Amino acid sequence: MVHVASALRIFLAAFAFGTAEFVIAGVLPEVATGLGVSIPIAGYLVSGYAIGIAIGGPLLAVATKKLTRKTLILLLGTTFTIGQVLCALAPSFELLMAARVLVSIVHGTYFGIAAIVAVNLVPADKRGFAVALILSGLTVSNILGVPGGTAIGNALGWRATFWAVGALGLAATLAVALFLPARTGQSSTTGSFLREFKALGRQQIVTSLAIVILVMIGQYSLFTYIAPLLLEVTGLDTNIVPLVLLLYGVGATIGVFVGGRLADWKLMPSLIAILTTQAVAFTLLYVVSPYPLIMAIAVVFWGGVNFAFGSPVQSRVLAWAGDAPNLASALIPTGFNIGIAIGAVLGATLLESGFGYRHLPLIGSAALVLAVFIAIGSYWLERRSPAPLPQAAE
Structure with a gap:
């Protein structure tokens, strides 16, 4: 306690x-x-x-x-x-x-x-x-x-x-x-700088950071423009949009703790399941975006599954960088922000190409499908060549 x-x-x-x-x-x-x-x-x-x-x-x-x-x-x-x-x-x-x-x-x-x-x-x-x-x-x-x-x-x-x-x-x-x-x-951590950089070469860390970037690309290609989507495609009243976004935040907070519990249960199977559910959530948003009530519920669900992935993926990075955690852990926020920047640009590019706000969730669907394949491949490699988790350097 x-x-x-x-x-x-x-x-x-x-x-x-x-x-x-x-x-x-x-x-x-x-x-x-x-x-x-x-x-x-x-x-x-x-x-x-x-x-x-x-x-x-x-x-x-x-x-x-x-x-x-x-x-x-x-x-x-x-x-x-x-x-x-x-x-x-x-x-x-x-x-x-x-x-x-x-x-x-x-x-x-x-x-x-x-x-x-x-x-x-x-x-x-x-x-x-x-x-x-x-x-x-x-x-x-x-x-x-x-x-x-x-x-x-x-x-x-x-x-x-x-x-x-x-x-x-x-x-x-x-x-x-x-x-x-x-x-x-x-x-x-008293080890050398070289150890910090060598730790980044482990496939579990490389793939985890790639997953972070892909998830953020999917999330922010849509979230950056969620308000105009809710107004123009879903047809929500201006006064209702903040309430939906508030509920999104509540869903996100619940999702964080659900992801934490799942990470403590079975980390990689849980991460793969969460990423798959995210891909489904983005596709669902594309399908139901014209229907106000269903869309509002879908946004809350989307917020929950979006933030559920954070605990498993960070726990994995920290576990596989146990002997050199400083640089690897600091690169997690870097991955988040790179994904955010790319996502916002991709969303803008899609809109400038003549597609409407309704098509934005499809970027997330594609990014999350790729993230699922990366997670499955990484887990397969990990199980195929089992190795002990690195221990903290003395």
């Missing part, structure tokens, strides 16, 4: 990071007006954040590999809090961008290290649940953090949003400092 409580404190930090990443969308017009730039230019604050996670996160993870886990988490939490203060005080768009990139680099490293710490805090048969607890910080941030931060920005100005997120980060950092077990700080 103590270990679960410690993981809950890491969840609080994950919630803060998730809110920091996504809340900008809710106050983007106000930020643009306040800094004297156009909304499209302000939108680069989202792109810059994603690039910082994808590139800076892994580099910082390797550079700080000598630090103990607890020390690193506290350093990342402190930097995150300072970064939010810099965002709140930024007098220009350029300085706000710089502060956001700083936070994003810390973000990319944090989620990799947090997953490592979480699985080491609990028994082996609870590791999937521990990863799910961290991932749920992201989904809950969309349900509570983003609307809350947006409301604060609307009432008190966009700078107040960053102050609030900074306060949340400070609270999470203090909780970790006070209550995360001291022995957690003994779990640094």
